[in-house]
Amino acid sequence: xxxxxxxxxxxxKVLSIVEATDAVxxxxxxxxxxxxxxxxGPHDELLAIDVLSLNALNAFGPGAPMTAMTAVWEKRDxxxxxxxxxxxxxxxxxxxxxxxxxxxxxxxxxxxxxxVRGFGYTSTSKLLHRLRPNITPIWDSRxxxxxxxxxxxxxxxxxLRQVFQDVLKNRHCxxxxxxDLRLDFLPIVRIWDILLWSPDA
Numbered sequence: 637x638x639x640x641x642x643x644x645x646x647x648x649k650v651l652s653i654v655e656a657t658d659a660v661x662x663x664x665x666x667x668x669x670x671x672x673x674x675x676x677g678p679h680d681e682l683l684a685i686d687v688l689s690l691n692a693l694n695a696f697g698p699g700a701p702m703t704a705m706t707a708v709w710e711k712r713d714x715x716x717x718x719x720x721x722x723x724x725x726x727x728x729x730x731x732x733x734x735x736x737x738x739x740x741x742x743x744x745x746x747x748x749x750x751x752v753r754g755f756g757y758t759s760t761s762k763l764l765h766r767l768r769p770n771i772t773p774i775w776d777s778r779x780x781x782x783x784x785x786x787x788x789x790x791x792x793x794x795x796l797r798q799v800f801q802d803v804l805k806n807r808h809c810x811x812x813x814x815x816d817l818r819l820d821f822l823p824i825v826r827i828w829d830i831l832l833w834s835p836d837a
Contacts, residue, residue, distance in 0.1 A: 640653075641653035641808065641809050641812060642809065643656045643806045643809040643810070643831075644802075644805065644806060645782070645832070645837060646782040646783060646798075646802055646832070647782065651837070653809055653812060653813070655836070656809060656813055656831060656837075657812075657813045657816055657817065658836065659831055659834035659836040659837050660813050660817060660819075660827060660830050660831050660834065661817055662834060662836065663830045663833070663834065667692055667693065668819075668821075668822075670689060670692035671689045671690075671692040671693050671766075672769070672821065672822060672826065673821060674689055675766075676769065676821055677769065677770075678724035678767065678768050678769065678770050679767060680716055680719055680720045680767070681712075681716055682708075682709075682712040682715050682716055682719070682763075682767065684709070686763065686766040686767065687705045687708060687709055687763070688705070689766060690705070690759055690762050690763060690766075693762050693774075693776075695758055695759040695762045695763070696754070696759055697758075701754075703753065703754050704752070704753065704754025704755055704759065705754075707752050707753045707754055707755075708749065708752045708754075708755060708763065711748075711749075711752055714748065715745070715748065715749060715763075715767075718741070718744060718745040718748055719745060719764070719767040719768060721741045721745075722738060722741045722742060722745060722767075722768050722771065723737075723738050723741075723768075723770075723771060724768070724770060725770065725771075726770045726771070726823055726824070727770065727771045727800060727803060727804070727823070727824070727825055728803075728804060728807050728811075728824060730771075735800060738771060739793050739796055739797060740793070742764070742768075742771065742772065742792065742793075742796055743791050743792045743793045743796070745764055746760055746761065746764055746792045747791070747792070749763055749764060757775045757776075758774075758775055758776045758777075760775075761773065761774045761775040761776075762774055762776075765826070769822075769823050769825070769826060770823045770825070771823075771825060772825070773796065773799045773803075773825050773828070773829060774826075774829045775795070776833075778832065778833045779829065779832055779833070782832050783795055783798065783799070786798065799825075799828070802828065803824055803825055803828045806828070807824060810824040810827045810828060810831075811824060813827055813831075814827050
């Protein structure tokens with residue numbers, strides 16, 4: 637690990653690679669087994685485990701999730717079709733034009749899931765992340781603290797574009813963290829999410 641590597645957070649704060657790695661390293665590894673590892677990697681068919689794993693990230697808050705999970709399960713054919721149109725390439729491998737092509741497709745899928753009864757921004761992003769972890773960032777209250785200017789946007793696109801810029805700007809550092817912590821099963825979009833979720837960031 638090069639101690640000279642740094643990572644820039646959305647608010648402009650700079651972390652050393654050691655600080656950033658320590659922050660990601662404190663994440664509860666049980667979540668990887670319950671949310672990230674089952675049927676990991678991009679896939680087109682919404683599986684029962686994709687829906688059930690949302691509970692590992694408290695996607696529905698303190699309320700009973702079964703109504704929402706049942707509602708989204710009934711919409712799985714439509715969700716599968718929308719997901720199929722989204723690239724399976726990792727964000728860092730996409731060209732600028734491929735990113736521009738992916739953004740409206742991500743936005744469409746997120747808007748569709750968000751309209752399902754019982755779903756909100758958090759559960760929506762966490763579900764699509766299961767299908768396209770390579771490119772879908774996660775939105776929750778902690779991420780909103782970093783990207784509060786985007787909380788009331790009418791579409792997901794401005795926030796997605798900003799996250800993509802932040803991830804790509806910090807690509808080398810995120811890849812180094814992933815390698816050092818042996819998290820090769822995670823895309824760097826997820827490493828970024830874990831870092832921002834950390835209270836030490």
